Amino acid sequence: MKELDPWVFLAVLQEMLGPLLWGLLALAGLAAIGFLAVLVRDRGRLRARRLVWAEAAGLLGGIAAVLLTHAVTDSGFADIGGPIDWVVLAAIFLAGGFGTTIAAYAVFGLTGRNDRRHRIAGA
Incomplete structure (x- = not known):
């Protein structure tokens, strides 16, 4: 095999993971959309507290x-x-770490977790 063919790579992943592959790809797509939505809502700024917790996840x-x-x-x-x-x-x-960080940041941003504003307002 002299060249890398992405379709072969996809076939190997499909063989290894079966239907789980498509679920993981759908989850990655949703995480990316959620991350972009949070980024647009926050005017392109990453929130430090949310990012640290997302990196831990x-x-x-x-x-x-x-x-x-x-x-x-x-x-x-x-x-x-x-x-x-x-x-x-x-x-x-x-x-796995990068994907989970993006997904966690999106979930934290969409649910309002790890946001100082919500904690002070609720106190």
Whole structure:
């Protein structure tokens, strides 16, 4: 295989995850739309408190992505050997972490969680 074909990559993911792949892709799309909606509402400014909590959730999302990958493949953590295995594992962690951070920021922004205004007004 001399070139990277995105359709082959999609076929491999479909084989590994089955219907879960399409659910994850739909969730990623909704998270992106929600993130953009929060960003537009906040006039393009990221809120620090909300972002810190979203990043903490992203750390858990990265761990969950690695564990999900471990659950759907036949190989275990003891099978990690070469450098490419570590690169792929790091990429899975980063993708899960980034996606969860975006989704958490959108959820926190749309529900009003971790927003100082709401806490002071409700006190």
